[in-house]
Amino acid sequence: MSTTHIDGVTVATQANVYFDGKCVSHGITFPDGTKKSVGVVLPATLTFNTGAPEIMECVAGSCEYKLDGSDTWERSAAGHRFSVPGQSKFDIRVTEAYHYICHFG
Amino acid sequence: MSTTHIDGVTVATQANVYFDGKCVSHGITFPDGTKKSVGVVLPATLTFNTGAPEIMECVAGSCEYKLDGSDTWERSAAGHRFSVPGQSKFDIRVTEAYHYICHFG
Numbered sequence: 001m002s003t004t005h006i007d008g009v010t011v012a013t014q015a016n017v018y019f020d021g022k023c024v025s026h027g028i029t030f031p032d033g034t035k036k037s038v039g040v041v042l043p044a045t046l047t048f049n050t051g052a053p054e055i056m057e058c059v060a061g062s063c064e065y066k067l068d069g070s071d072t073w074e075r076s077a078a079g080h081r082f083s084v085p086g087q088s089k090f091d092i093r094v095t096e097a098y099h100y101i102c103h104f105g
Numbered sequence: 106m107s108t109t110h111i112d113g114v115t116v117a118t119q120a121n122v123y124f125d126g127k128c129v130s131h132g133i134t135f136p137d138g139t140k141k142s143v144g145v146v147l148p149a150t151l152t153f154n155t156g157a158p159e160i161m162e163c164v165a166g167s168c169e170y171k172l173d174g175s176d177t178w179e180r181s182a183a184g185h186r187f188s189v190p191g192q193s194k195f196d197i198r199v200t201e202a203y204h205y206i207c208h209f210g
Contacts, residue, residue, distance in 0.1 A: 002118070003118055005116065005117055005134075009116060010113070011110065012110055013143050013164040014145075015144070015145040021147040021202075024129040026143055038131055039120070040119075040122060040129060042125075042126040059119055060118075099119045
């Protein structure tokens with residue numbers, strides 16, 4: 001079951017644009033100060049670096065991802081999430097738009 | 106003064122992707138049911154059609170726009186807004202990412 005909506009948050013009106021627009025997200029902040037982002041990766045193969053650990057939750061579409069140090073592409077689709085360590089990176093391969101929530105920490 | 110954040114809203118986690126990703130937005134809903142969207146138009150020249158009347162508020166970056174029936178390109182930058190009638194259209198020309206809030210009705 002994917003998370004279609006998130007209630008009671010503050011949304012940053014300016015988008016984060018990465019990789020010439022292949023990834024676009026908006027930051028959201030919860031009343032307790034927790035920050036997440038909602039975004040989309042368009043068809044592309046990209047490498048993301050992490051600062052804090054991240055949990056990528058797919059809400060629509062799908063991707064394949066490969067964590068740093070792994071040789072295996074794994075698939076993630078709506079309702080699925082995967083974890084990425086902090087100070088790491090992952091490759092992502094998208095053929096249909098991958099819509100996600102990024103949970104930090 | 107631009108609107109940098111919007112508080113106390115419900116955000117749709119799935120983005121709206123238009124024109125192959127040249128425009129990406131996320132829908133937000135206020136507690137009273139009012140719907141708006143926050144989005145970004147990347148460098149491109151596009152034509153948008155309206156259903157309901159729209160007010161486009163620029164929060165960062167800039168664009169030039171031309172309303173249906175006008176011959177004049179007008180500039181809109183952070184803090185500025187322009188109105189588009191319902192059942193109409195407008196052209197938009199973007200050279201740096203244009204970040205906006207779309208107010209309906």
